[in-house]
Amino acid sequence: MKGIAKSAFTVLGVSVLLLAGCGSSQSTTSPATTPTSGNAAESTAQNTPGGANTSSSTAGSTTAESAQTVEISIQPDSKQGSDGKKHVAFSPADLKFTKGKPVQLVIKNYDTSTHTLTATDLNLNVIIQPAKSANDPVTTTATFTPDKAGTFSWLCTMPCDMNNGEWAMSQKGFMQGTITVNG
Ligand SMILES: [Cu+2]
Numbered sequence: 001m002k003g004i005a006k007s008a009f010t011v012l013g014v015s016v017l018l019l020a021g022c023g024s025s026q027s028t029t030s031p032a033t034t035p036t037s038g039n040a041a042e043s044t045a046q047n048t049p050g051g052a053n054t055s056s057s058t059a060g061s062t063t064a065e066s067a068q069t070v071e072i073s074i075q076p077d078s079k080q081g082s083d084g085k086k087h088v089a090f091s092p093a094d095l096k097f098t099k100g101k102p103v104q105l106v107i108k109n110y111d112t113s114t115h116t117l118t119a120t121d122l123n124l125n126v127i128i129q130p131a132k133s134a135n136d137p138v139t140t141t142a143t144f145t146p147d148k149a150g151t152f153s154w155l156c157t158m159p160c161d162m163n164n165g166e167w168a169m170s171q172k173g174f175m176q177g178t179i180t181v182n183g
Contacts, residue, residue, distance in 0.1 A: 066102065067103060067104040068097070068104065070095060070105055070106070071107075072105065073090075073109075079173070081167060081174065083167060085167070087161050087164060087171075088161050088168055088174070090115075090156075090177060093172065094173075096179075096180045097181045097182070098181065099181050103143065103146065104142075104143045105142045105144070107140045109139070111130065111134075113160040114128060115175070116158050118154055119152050119154040119179055121150075122152055122179065122181070150180075151179070152180075153179070155169070155175060
C-alpha cells in the first residue's frame with residue numbers, strides 16, 4: 001500500500017522512519033541492492049508472520065535487534081567433490097535456526113558468480129552479490145524469520161560452477177544444503 005513511498009525512502013536510507021507505520025510486507029523478490037554506493041547503512045528488518053522477510057544490503061555489519069547472526073562464506077574451488085575436482089561451495093551448507101527468531105544472514109561471497117540461498121518452503125530467497133575479484137569479496141546481508149519448524153532443503157538457483165558443467169548445483173554441501181528449524 002505504501003510501496004512506492006517506501007521504496008523512495010529506502011533509497012534515501014531513512015526507511016527506518018517508516019517501520020512503525022507500515023506493517024505490510026513489501027516485495028519478496030528482488031532485494032534491489034546497490035553494490036557500489038555506500039548508502040546502505042541501515043538494513044530493514046521487517047518481520048511479518050508467515051511472510052518472506054528478506055532484505056539485503058552489501059554494506060556489511062548492520063544489526064537487527066535480537067537477531068541471531070549466521071555467517072556464511074562462498075569460496076570458489078574450495079571443496080573437493082566426489083568427482084575429484086574442486087568446486088565452489090557454501091560454508092557452512094547446513095544451517096540451524098530457531099522458529100520465530102529473527103536470523104541475520106551475513107554471506108561473504110569470494111566467488112565472482114552470483115549465487116542464491118533459496119528455500120521455497122521457508123519463503124527464503126537471498127540473491128547473493130558476486131565478488132568483484134577473488135580477493136575482493138562482497139558481503140550480502142539478509143534478515144528473515146523462520147515461521148515453521150522442520151528440516152528444509154535450500155539450493156542455489158543461479159547457474160554456477162560453470163567450469164565444471166554446473167556440477168556443484170546438484171550437490172548437497174556445495175550449492176545445496178539443509179536448513180533445520182527447531183520449534
Ligand atoms: Cu551458486
